[in-house]
Amino acid sequence: MSPRPRLTEARRDEILAATSKTIADRGLCETRIADIADEIGASPALILYYFPSKAALVAEALVYQDQVFHETVKGELETAASAAAKLEILIEASCPKPPRPNGDPDGWLLWPAAWEMSRHDPTLAAARARLDETWRAQIASVVEEGMAAGEFARVVASDFAIQLAALLDGLAIEVMLRDPTVDASRMRKLANDFVEMALQPGFDRHQP
């Protein structure tokens, strides 16, 4: 899968990051190979030296960005004591942020592009489905942990995970698009409200 030396691997990652940034900045349709090359001060030919085609590059970049996100969150989760605290971290991580000081844009900007492409790229679609499943599993395992500790009411963890993940997606879209009625702080509040309502201890909910 990867060429020989470690240096090459780093170059690939650099290109993938540049691709993500360019898509975030210019949008999927307006992203040209030349833009990506400019981003890292290289020639367009370099990009095609490392990747077989533009389509393949873009698909890989979208997956790459997601993996980075998941790794990051996974790390942050370990710093949390309670399951409730972990859920808050998951929620916080889902809020679209302004670009980083170093210029790195928020990963959220790439989701619509990933969805759009997934519809016609089976490989990307499969990767996306897998990453989403991982994300929901992470939510579910936090919930299981909280239920076991008596922090949360008993719920069907997998159902709750789908609901929370969907809610966060929907809210994040609004925030990302700068909807005047839904900003990041309102997103946080509404997501936390949902979690409280659904997991409030003392009210067990049962499936039929």
Added chain:
Amino acid sequence: MSPRPRLTEARRDEILAATSKTIADRGLCETRIADIADEIGASPALILYYFPSKAALVAEALVYQDQVFHETVKGELETAASAAAKLEILIEASCPKPPRPNGDPDGWLLWPAAWEMSRHDPTLAAARARLDETWRAQIASVVEEGMAAGEFARVVASDFAIQLAALLDGLAIEVMLRDPTVDASRMRKLANDFVEMALQPGFDRHQP
């Protein structure tokens, strides 16, 4: 805004519908003017005869499709007796459907395209925000109605509307992308579960 006669208006709508269908079929980036023209058996020049540019056409088509959706739902709502029934209609309308027998694709397929474009087209962004606000207002008014009738617990209708709208968006994305773990029937169930949980009569929830 519109050219003179009624015939022309119909032609415009035909082009907008063809544009929506083409985007749904081929994806935003892969949609060419020639594809849209083929769809209605006309020449590419015709498209540019009615619209000033491809970008303007696409933006208008995305808005148009949404308006049609909202009109349709508005009509369906009038057939419902209770507020609860109305919410079920809203949920049902939000589920991505297979293409219509006449070949019309589900309107949901256009949302990722609309989000992607909104990021760089302020006019489209404004239209999208307005339509979303309308949608949430529709949800909120149903909730108000249900609360007034004693069907629902007392909640902050505007908050609930944002949550439900976001939840439906997030779920619909998964369904649209044929996620193996979230199909339309599970989407319906999880959305209805949320509504029941949040609006269950007898448990008033108050804001801080």
Added chain:
DNA sequence: TTGGGCCCTGAACGGCGATTCAGCGTACCG
């Protein structure tokens, strides 16, 4: 110093696709 291999680039190439434009047919008007 030389040879070879790896990264990388400049410079085409080739085709595509948005946009333009001059003009054709037809229906309707007078």
Added chain:
DNA sequence: CGGTACGCTGAATCGCCGTTCAGGGCCCAA
């Protein structure tokens, strides 16, 4: 029956952009 307006098109334009390719520099091993 001429004239005009309108709806539409074929064909050309023109710039862009993905992709290719022949090599050029640089580092390292011998």
